[in-house]
Ligand SMILES: Nc1ncnc2c1ncn2[C@@H]1O[C@H](COP(=O)(O)OP(=O)(O)O)[C@@H](O)[C@H]1O
């Protein structure tokens with residue numbers, strides 16, 4: 001039996017749609033694998049009732065097929081599905097690392113990213129790597145078709161998860177088909193600023209780089225109270241706030257001393273809109289970890 005823990009992730013970060021992502025210290029999925037003649041899957045934990053155990057429909061089944069690694073796979077879900085926290089990616093990343101170890105496939109961590117992305121394609125229709133890259137590698141990642149750049153950082157964040165469901169497939173269905181050159185120029189500038197902030201461990205620069213005028217405005221309509229939650233978080237110490245992944249979670253970057261205040265006002269603001277929520281006060285952290293072999 002091989003066991004691997006893989007973290008929740010927050011992709012896009014506003015200006016980095018389908019490219020940027022960060023690993024979060026918590027929550028996380030834990031996946032246990034052992035060799036079998038054919039792949040079977042058991043899912044328990046948060047939201048397990050909404051997660052298929054059919055290997056053709058679960059992200060880990062696609063990973064097992066890609067590695068030619070049939071196994072009995074047990075998933076302990078710590079990342080709620082349809083959250084915007086890389087739930088599907090956490091399982092896929094953990095399974096990729098675990099099965100690579102179980103069958104001695106000797107793939108590098110970077111080499112496991114496209115394998116895990118095949119799991120993402122099963123659930124969202126697109127093999128986007130911006131969740132599985134940080135889920136495997138940790139830190140802040142810039143994932144393009146050509147390469148992945150990773151930056152270690154431990155910047156503090158608050159992630160507020162409302163009791164609302166937004167599937168990634170649904171949120172990809174509302175993307176604009178075209179934009180304007182001035183919005184592209186603005187986004188490039190914000191993305192460069194955010195990247196510089198990650199490199200310097202500077203929450204102020206990161207926050208400045210999180211504003212997005214292309215994707216976020218159309219997706220925020222799927223999250224009741226989004227604008228109010230964002231504004232109050234900024235008023236109480238957040239340096240930047242945007243939708244986490246495809247939502248509905250909202251991520252705020254802040255200095256550690258402001259985490260509690262930011263978390264409390266985000267929860268209160270969602271409540272003012274009749275939406276229950278919970279907030280994780282956490283940091284950008286490490287990637288998938290082998291727990292036992
Ligand atoms: N191992 C898995 N963990 C979570 N969701 C999974 C898994 N396998 C398949 N799914 C499906 O993927 C969807 C959740 O993925 P997604 O919408 O991308 O959520 P998130 O935004 O948290 O990644 C759910 O519909 C769920 O049924």
Ligand SMILES: N[C@@H](CCOP(=O)(O)O)C(=O)O
Nearest residue numbers: 011018084085086168245246
């Ligand atoms: N770039 C993707 C990221 C999806 O993240 P998730 O955590 O919601 O799965 C997108 O925005 O569609």
